[in-house]
Amino acid sequence: MSASRARPRSRGRSIFGQLTVASILIAVIAVAVLFAVTTITVQRQTRASLSAMVSTDLAGLIDIYATGGRDELLRRVADRQDVVSLEGRRSHYMVADGAGRRLAGDIRQWPQVNAARSEEGFISLANGTAVYAQGTRLAPDLQLLAAREYDRDSTALAVLSAAFLGVGAAIVGAVALVAWFTSRHLARRMDAVNAALGAAADGRAASFPARQRGGDEIDEMAGHGARLLARQAQLLKAYKHVSEHVAHEVRTPLMHLDNRLGAAMQARPEPAGGPLGEARKDIRSITTMLDSLLDIASAESQRGDLAGLARIDLSALAGNLAELYEGSAEDAGLSLETAITPGVSMLGERMQITRLLSNLLDNAIKYVPRGGEVKLLLSDGPRVVIEDDGPGIPHDQRDRVFERFARASAPGDRPGHGLGLALARAIAERHGLILRLGDTPRGAQFILEPAP
Amino acid sequence: MRGRKGDAGHPGGCWTMSNLNILYVEDDPRAAEAVQALVLADGDRLAWEQTGTGGLHRAGAEAFDVIILDRMLPDLDGLTIVSRLRAAGVGTPVLMLSALGRSENRIEGLEAGVDDYLAKPYEPQELVARLRALHRRSAGAVHGAVIIYGAFECHTKARTAFRSGRHVPLSPREFALFRYFMENAGETVTREMLLRDVWNMNFDPQTNVVDVNIGRLRRKLEDGFASPALETIWGAGYRLTRGE
Numbered sequence: 123m124s125a126s127r128a129r130p131r132s133r134g135r136s137i138f139g140q141l142t143v144a145s146i147l148i149a150v151i152a153v154a155v156l157f158a159v160t161t162i163t164v165q166r167q168t169r170a171s172l173s174a175m176v177s178t179d180l181a182g183l184i185d186i187y188a189t190g191g192r193d194e195l196l197r198r199v200a201d202r203q204d205v206v207s208l209e210g211r212r213s214h215y216m217v218a219d220g221a222g223r224r225l226a227g228d229i230r231q232w233p234q235v236n237a238a239r240s241e242e243g244f245i246s247l248a249n250g251t252a253v254y255a256q257g258t259r260l261a262p263d264l265q266l267l268a269a270r271e272y273d274r275d276s277t278a279l280a281v282l283s284a285a286f287l288g289v290g291a292a293i294v295g296a297v298a299l300v301a302w303f304t305s306r307h308l309a310r311r312m313d314a315v316n317a318a319l320g321a322a323a324d325g326r327a328a329s330f331p332a333r334q335r336g337g338d339e340i341d342e343m344a345g346h347g348a349r350l351l352a353r354q355a356q357l358l359k360a361y362k363h364v365s366e367h368v369a370h371e372v373r374t375p376l377m378h379l380d381n382r383l384g385a386a387m388q389a390r391p392e393p394a395g396g397p398l399g400e401a402r403k404d405i406r407s408i409t410t411m412l413d414s415l416l417d418i419a420s421a422e423s424q425r426g427d428l429a430g431l432a433r434i435d436l437s438a439l440a441g442n443l444a445e446l447y448e449g450s451a452e453d454a455g456l457s458l459e460t461a462i463t464p465g466v467s468m469l470g471e472r473m474q475i476t477r478l479l480s481n482l483l484d485n486a487i488k489y490v491p492r493g494g495e496v497k498l499l500l501s502d503g504p505r506v507v508i509e510d511d512g513p514g515i516p517h518d519q520r521d522r523v524f525e526r527f528a529r530a531s532a533p534g535d536r537p538g539h540g541l542g543l544a545l546a547r548a549i550a551e552r553h554g555l556i557l558r559l560g561d562t563p564r565g566a567q568f569i570l571e572p573a574p
Numbered sequence: 575m576r577g578r579k580g581d582a583g584h585p586g587g588c589w590t591m592s593n594l595n596i597l598y599v600e601d602d603p604r605a606a607e608a609v610q611a612l613v614l615a616d617g618d619r620l621a622w623e624q625t626g627t628g629g630l631h632r633a634g635a636e637a638f639d640v641i642i643l644d645r646m647l648p649d650l651d652g653l654t655i656v657s658r659l660r661a662a663g664v665g666t667p668v669l670m671l672s673a674l675g676r677s678e679n680r681i682e683g684l685e686a687g688v689d690d691y692l693a694k695p696y697e698p699q700e701l702v703a704r705l706r707a708l709h710r711r712s713a714g715a716v717h718g719a720v721i722i723y724g725a726f727e728c729h730t731k732a733r734t735a736f737r738s739g740r741h742v743p744l745s746p747r748e749f750a751l752f753r754y755f756m757e758n759a760g761e762t763v764t765r766e767m768l769l770r771d772v773w774n775m776n777f778d779p780q781t782n783v784v785d786v787n788i789g790r791l792r793r794k795l796e797d798g799f800a801s802p803a804l805e806t807i808w809g810a811g812y813r814l815t816r817g818e
Contacts, residue, residue: 369673369676373693376695377605378604416676442773446773449790450782473677484779
């Protein structure tokens with residue numbers, strides 16, 4: 123797996139999902155605000171209209187009292203109590219003495235309305251009828267109350283509320299539906315682009331979705347993605363072409379030189395270690411170095427790319443290698459211990475993984491002095507640890523031990539180009555693994571494990 | 575242009591079963607001359623084609639024991655030639671000789687249908703050994719439960735080894751090595767062949783691991799005997815002696 127592999131996205135993290143939820147919320151809020159504003163306006167209008175009606179009523183009765191006196195007022199109030207207004211609002215009246223005792227009208231008990239201050243407002247009568255009422259004092263021992271029922275207004279408001287609820291729900295539903303459909307469509311297209319980019323990042327075959335009519339931002343992004351992939355493929359091809367030709371052009375003259383040296387050695391045989399034989403060894407050393415450099419570059423260019431990898435039995439591979447190196451370890455006076463968990467497998471290129479592990483084993487056997495111990499441990503993960511109790515890697519060299527041409531300064535002249543660990547790390551990264559140095563008090567410990 | 579250099583027969587005319595009829599497709603005349611000199615000295619016949627098209631045509635038209643194919647030819651890629659040959663039903667074993675010697679180049683070659691892959695520069699003996707091994711493999715040599723060569727006996731089913739009738743105790747891997755030498759008795763076996771066929775490794779770790787393992791096998795096979803069991807062929811590999 124790639125070191126930078128994207129984590130799968132949860133539904134809640136989709137911008138389209140968030141947009142859908144936001145659209146629904148905005149629609150709900152908009153309907154609620156509209157409903158509140160309308161309700162308040164209607165209530166205010168109702169109150170103003172009731173207040174005007176009651177005031178007019180009251181003013182008429184005051185006029186009657188002013189012109190006709192107390193008895194005329196009592197008589198007219200008795201006449202009016204059964205009148206129902208044109209809007210269907212029933213009127214109620216009461217004429218009372220200074221103490222609130224009824225003299226005329228259908229209201230039995232003076233309500234909580236201060237007649238001295240000409241108070242008005244919504245009240246409940248003693249019989250439970252909800253009214254808008256206003257009272258006034260005509261004389262110290264005479265007060266008048268006029269009231270109008272408003273239950274029809276309340277009914278109108280309830281109808282209005284129901285209408286709002288219905289229409290509001292329909293609007294919210296429509297917004298949700300449109301947002302969901304649009305989001306789903308966009309999300310599908312984005313998912314297709316994402317899938318193509320993900321496949322490309324993992325080294326699988328990637329195909330970007332076809333351009334829609336007109337072309338929008340997503341099409342533009344898909345177009346850029348496709349161009350980027352094409353460019354990457356072109357660069358890889360160019361790299362492969364150049365590296366193959368460099369290898370070919372260098373190896374061919376070296377081969378001619380090698381042939382000539384071979385012919386010269388046949389004509390004039392020399393003892394082992396003679397100059398011609400050594401020159402031929404040098405030629406092989408140069409080609410080996412060249413190959414290692416190209417292998418490192420190749421592995422680096424395929425970093426995290428799982429294309430072409432098959433499941434390999436790492437336990438069998440490690441066991442096979444341990445067996446191969448057992449003799450070398452014994453000859454070097456070392457003990458090679460193994461602890462291999464059976465059945466550990468991984469996606470990998472067999473030859474490269476073999477090379478990685480053999481480079482590490484080879485290194486350990488090369489640097490650990492006689493009498494030492496080398497361990498090869500394999501556990502699930504896969505996790506491979508190759509450790510020894512040799513001189514270890516000096517602290518100031520730990521950082522650069524995986525660099526090309528880095529060689530630990532150890533006693534004696536060790537053959538090699540210092541490319542083994544660079545190649546091992548490049549192979550590890552090509553497989554989505556990391557190769558690092560462990561912290562041990564003595565010796566060296568190399569740990570190969572999946573990248574975090 | 576077809577650069578046919580003629581069929582070089584063995585001047586002595588004393589053909590044995592091991593003489594090979596080889597097709598060699600190579601655009602570099604100097605490399606071709608070197609190989610030609612090498613195989614002619616061994617008594618084999620060699621037909622040289624300088625172009626990929628010419629090689630493809632000839633491989634399809636005539637019967638050869640083995641084909642040596644250069645990978646980078648000016649007109650046709652060696653990998654394409656092998657793929658086309660295999661598609662056309664030509665099963666002649668192919669050894670690819672190439673300046674591209676890295677692991678991934680080898681894998682590409684083997685995947686295209688090449689039977690063996692040798693990188694330049696190579697040891698002449700290595701090439702000859704590989705050609706013979708290829709031919710032996712394709713000839714389908716079937717070994718019985720007991721292989722006998724000189725004083726050596728290899729009981730493949732019982733997985734036991736004997737020299738002059740005396741049992742030689744071997745570890746499983748040592749036995750695999752011994753058996754490989756017995757199956758290729760009398761022929762040079764190279765380090766690369768051993769790595770590939772005994773340890774299943776398609777690359778040379780550039781260390782002496784093979785020599786060390788051979789050394790251990792040799793000590794066991796020679797323990798108590800005066801004559802050598804394995805001889806080292808300088809620059810190429812090893813050969814099992816008759817042990818007598």
